Amino acid sequence: MTKDIEHRLKNKDINLTAMRLLVLDFLTKQVAAISLNDLEKGMGPSDRITLYRTLKTFEEKGLVHSIEDGTGATKYALCEDNCDGDHHHDLHVHFYCNTCKETFCLPNTKIPEISLPKRFQSEEMNLIIKGICDQCHPD
Amino acid sequence: MTKDIEHRLKNKDINLTAMRLLVLDFLTKQVAAISLNDLEKGMGPSDRITLYRTLKTFEEKGLVHSIEDGTGATKYALCEDNCDGDHHHDLHVHFYCNTCKETFCLPNTKIPEISLPKRFQSEEMNLIIKGICDQCHPD
DNA sequence: ATGACGATGCAATGCTATTGCAATGTTAGT
């Protein structure tokens, strides 16, 4: 229901607009992370820059996180609920399928602890695994 | 000595040219991974596209690997010796320092085993850690 | 010497990300 969508925006301290409701609704329907292009094609006719800024706003407020999967185009996917603007908790692995070219969040596959060399201090981690996803897997 | 540089090119099945000797020589002198821009600035006056293609060639032949560190510009760094064009063995962690904005290879920090969900098959992994490097570390 | 092939340099282009600005919509206070 759109009530639910509205709540999610309000919870993240994002003002309600028609555009934002539509974008969030679209995002919840995705299985894979999407690029700005995907969003533009998937939505009705709408301004690319507005979509871009909507995604940026969502990201700042901790509603979505962005993924650099090496394809050149930034992908976006919904965050888990416990994210906020200051601290993204998206320490899960992202998977890029070389066959279907889709990027997926693997929310249950966390990035393990890494022991860095002396005096290196970690603030953020990003792990992209490329290969073949479950859908494209042969046999 | 340039003899050494020449050998490294020949070993990787790369034809010798003046440009390539210069670029490889420059690369060996770097502590951090460099972008095409860095290379262009660091070398004498030379054509940007040629440098670009030189890096591409090196990458194909397994002499350097490229790193997407999220800054938008692809970085390049020398591979370890056991890489070849078909199989890059750069399964080490890359570290981006938020302070000095440099990207480093951490060749001794390997990416640990990750157990993926059923039927996901890994072919390649890429781990970027962002934070503060040893040089920029306070105290 | 010459012919084939690879490397180089220049021009041009595509694509993504990003900003400026004016118009428009939204919200809060009275």
Next chain:
DNA sequence: ACTAACATTGCAATAGCATTGCATCGTCAT
């Protein structure tokens, strides 16, 4: 409900990196 203040939107324009086409040049083997 009215208005002022502020946020959002849409259009235009730009920046920056990646990439290709093509003509020229160099190099190597016959």
